[in-house]
Amino acid sequence: MKPTHIEHIGIAVNDLNEAIPFYEKTFGLECYAIEEVAEQKVKTAFFKIGDVKIELLESTDPEGPIGKFLEKKGQGVHHIAFAVDGLQDALTQLDASGVQVIDKSPRKGAEGLNIGFLHPKATFGVLTELCEDPNK
Ligand code: CO
Numbered sequence: 001m002k003p004t005h006i007e008h009i010g011i012a013v014n015d016l017n018e019a020i021p022f023y024e025k026t027f028g029l030e031c032y033a034i035e036e037v038a039e040q041k042v043k044t045a046f047f048k049i050g051d052v053k054i055e056l057l058e059s060t061d062p063e064g065p066i067g068k069f070l071e072k073k074g075q076g077v078h079h080i081a082f083a084v085d086g087l088q089d090a091l092t093q094l095d096a097s098g099v100q101v102i103d104k105s106p107r108k109g110a111e112g113l114n115i116g117f118l119h120p121k122a123t124f125g126v127l128t129e130l131c132e133d134p135n136k
Pocket of ligand 1 (some may be wrong): 055
C-alpha cells in the first residue's frame with residue numbers, strides 16, 4: 001500500500017461561519033462545497049490549494065467525534081488524508097500487519113469518497129485517513 005497523494009487536511013473549527021470567511025478573505029480561497037455528514041456528526045467546508053484540499057470540520061453534536069476532539073484539544077489540525085488505490089485491501093493489509101485501524105472496512109465520507117481511519121496511536125499522534133474515489 002502506497003498513497004498516491006495527500007487528498008486533504010482536516011481542520012476542526014468551532015464555527016464555519018467564522019472560519020469560511022477567514023479562509024476566503026485571508027488566503028483568497030473559494031469555499032466550493034459545504035456538506036453535512038450526518039453519520040459523522042459533522043459539517044464540512046472544502047477549499048482547494050493546488051491539488052490538495054482543506055476540509056474544515058464543524059461539529060453538529062458535542063458527542064460526535066469532532067465535538068469530542070474540540071472539547072479535548074480545541075481547534076486545530078484533526079487529520080491528514082492520504083489517497084490510495086484499493087482501500088479495502090490497504091485496510092486489511094494494515095490490520096493484518098498489526099497497525100491499529102479504526103475502520104476495518106471502508107465507509108462513506110464527504111464528497112462521495114470511501115474512507116477509513118487509522119488510529120492516531122499507530123500513526124505518531126496524527127489521525128490518518130485513507131481515502132479512495134470510487135468514481136475514479
Ligand atoms: Co477527511
